[in-house]
Amino acid sequence: MDHRNEQTESAHKPAPVLMKPMNMPVTLAICSGGWLVPGLAHLLIGKWVRGLIFAACVLLMFGLGIGMHGKLYDLQFGDPLDFLGFVANLGAGIPYWVAEHFDWGVGTMSWPSFDYGTKFLAVCGLLNYLIVLDAFDIAQGRKP
Amino acid sequence: MILSHFTALALFALIVSTVFALITKNEPREQFRYGVFVFLSFIAVAVVVGWLMYPLPLSGYRP
Numbered sequence: 446m447d448h449r450n451e452q453t454e455s456a457h458k459p460a461p462v463l464m465k466p467m468n469m470p471v472t473l474a475i476c477s478g479g480w481l482v483p484g485l486a487h488l489l490i491g492k493w494v495r496g497l498i499f500a501a502c503v504l505l506m507f508g509l510g511i512g513m514h515g516k517l518y519d520l521q522f523g524d525p526l527d528f529l530g531f532v533a534n535l536g537a538g539i540p541y542w543v544a545e546h547f548d549w550g551v552g553t554m555s556w557p558s559f560d561y562g563t564k565f566l567a568v569c570g571l572l573n574y575l576i577v578l579d580a581f582d583i584a585q586g587r588k589p
Numbered sequence: 590m591i592l593s594h595f596t597a598l599a600l601f602a603l604i605v606s607t608v609f610a611l612i613t614k615n616e617p618r619e620q621f622r623y624g625v626f627v628f629l630s631f632i633a634v635a636v637v638v639g640w641l642m643y644p645l646p647l648s649g650y651r652p
Contacts, residue, residue, distance in 0.1 A: 461615055495611055502604045509600060512590035558590065561597045568601070572608050579612045589615050 461589035464490070472584040479577045481538040486580030499576045506569035507540050515562025517541065517550025530563075536570025602631035 467475070479486020484500025487493075518530035534541055534550075544550045550566065553559055582588045592600070610624030 498611060499608065502608050506601075506604050509590070509592075513592065513597070514590075556591075558592055558597060561592070561594075561601075565597075565601065568605065572605065575612055576608065 463586045463589055464583060466586035467584045472581060475584055476577050476581050479580050480536070480573065483538060483540070483573050483576065486577055487583070490580060490583055492580075492583065503537065503569050503573050503576070504540065506565050506572070507537050507544075510562045510565030510569060511544055511549045513558035513562030513565065514553040514556035515550065515559065515564070515566045516552025517544055517566055519545075530567060533567040533570045536573045537566070538573065541570070598635050599632065602628050602635075606631060 475486050475489045478489060482500075483503035484496040484498075487496030487499060490496075516530075517534050518527050520531050521527045541550075552563060556562075579588075606624045606627035609627050610620040614620040614623050
């Protein structure tokens with residue numbers, strides 16, 4: 446009985462509308478834009494609300510990380526964890542280079558929220574990678 | 590900027606759960622429900638793990 450109800454519900458549910466797949470160079474260009482400017486990829490695809498929310502989330506997290514005196518990692522091969530930290534930070538795109546240019550990501554270890562700030566900066570970069578992958582899937586018509 | 594541990598945790602959970610919900614679910618209602626679930630899970634797990642670690646000694650800490 447329940448099984449039948451599920452079938453009836455799914456029959457009434459409108460099928461998700463997938464985008465027509467874009468060609469690969471355009472998709473890659475959109476994803477590059479989304480990496481450099483968080484949320485831009487979704488804006489270019491036409492997912493305005495999603496793009497604005499993603500941009501707000503990543504930029505807010507980045508700003509909080511900088512405000513909490515978190516550390517941004519530079520490209521160094523000496524310590525593997527430093528390199529992974531750099532890869533994570535790089536995910537934030539242009540905000541990373543802006544912060545590096547103004548020496549905002551030096552990191553003050555004695556600051557009470559230094560550790561939280563460093564994690565915020567790393568995670569916002571990683572989230573942006575996920576957001577870019579989401580935009581890639583939408584542009585390729587794999588998800589609505 | 591100095592935030593309390595719980596405020597920082599709550600902000601972290603809020604932002605990450607929002608992004609996860611929007612990425613993994615397609616319908617607004619599903620996104621909201623999943624976002625709330627992930628947010629509450631973050632908070633609950635952090636509080637539980639915090640209490641589990643409470644009896645452990647703080648190595649090197651000299652009050």
